[in-house]
Amino acid sequence: MASRASHTRLDPEVRRELILDAAERVMAGRLPAEVTFEEVADAAEVSRALVYNYFRDRTGLLVALAERTLDRLDREVLGALDPGADLAAQVEALGQAYMRHGRTNASTWTLLSRSGLLDHPTVQGARAARVAHIARMWGDTPDARLAAWSVTALYEVSGFNALPDDVAEADLPRFLRDLLAPGLTARGVGPVATSGA
Structure with missing residues (x-):
């Protein structure tokens, strides 16, 4: 020692x-x-x-690591959302932020996954708050909430797991933008105009 x-x-x-x-x-x-x-x-x-x-105890230490990592994730992901951008740009920006975060914090996410803490109330609560924030930006309708939940889930699964060898990291946000944005827009999901100060 x-x-x-x-x-x-x-x-x-x-x-x-x-x-x-x-x-x-x-x-x-x-x-x-x-x-x-x-x-x-x-x-x-x-x-x-x-x-x-x-x-x-070990759980307390792991929860503290999770909280710190979730704070980073929220700053990066929510900070990537330009309120003035259209839905397609926001979906792509979310993906880029998730991929960047997953890459730079890979060892911590692996640790949290191995520890079983991804289902911990702290992690679940942070995810719910992030989804609610995105849903509010997209109109806070039932479709907006479902869209925010779905996009977040897709990016979490893909951002914290290895992509196929023949897929570039930059391709995923564009792919999901092209796949999701037209359908979400058709359902009335999109950025809500914010009032100026």
Whole structure:
């Protein structure tokens, strides 16, 4: 175990983020059950007791990793939606954001999948909030809610799983745009004009 005699006093939120960074590094490519808090503590250069203090148990640590990753996903996905763009452009932008996020956070999503946390209430709640946000942007009708749910589900499945070898990542958002946007538009789903300030 590394010596932890001299420490700089860090803000608790900064320390928490450093522990989460260490947990992501230690858990990369491993099953969550194989990783001990001792390993996470060593990688974060903190005591095991401090890791327990922040996260209580492995599930608490994994939920915290999920929350952080979901915050990133929401910022990237919802930030990609230009309220002034048409539905086709928004469907494509969603896909590009999901694919980019899936690529840059692949190890964390693999970890969450292996841990069984994709069905955790935290993950389900974040997904529901993201879908509701998109549905509001598209008119918040029953069809808009179904469209937002469907598009989100398609992109989550494809963004967090390997595409066929002969398919380029950039092809998927265009394919789904061309496949979905005309039918959704025909059903009255589309961006809602926002009032200016």
